[in-house]
Amino acid sequence: MIDASDYSSLEGGLVRMLDRLQAEGTATKDRDADQLLRDDPNAVLLGLLYDQRVLAETAFTGPLKLKQRLGHLDMRRIAEMDRDAFAAVFTESPAVHRFTNKMVDLTQDVARRLADDYGGDAAQIWAEGGAADVQRRVRALPGFGPMKAKKLAFCLYYFGHRDLSG
Incomplete structure (x- = not known):
């Protein structure tokens, strides 16, 4: 059973952020990045996707950089963008993530899955079911392993999207 309010089992940058x-x-x-994480479920999912081998704060401000550059975080539109055009936006200084090629591809792959399976809305991943169901769905996305699936419960709780406790 998860107690999403108690993140003492975690370590690293997400703990520092919380x-x-x-x-x-x-x-x-x-504060603008924090507000986007509270307002947009897609931002939370992308922030968690980017939370690897960079400071967590950098990872979770990545969605704001994308939104400022694109004018949206519409997963259908991101999925349909020409890869090179998306890469150019992604790599503008400062880059959304230091591993640009890998993250450009993962972002578009995740966007395609969200568009195809969840109507472009990450909130549909956690709209129903318990923690185990949500973790299973998240782990099925490109770039999400068991640790990111575990961290999602805490991100959802602290950014006000859903409490997966009990």
């Missing part, structure tokens, strides 16, 4: 959120009211140190 500690800061509790103490200072901002997880990423960027």
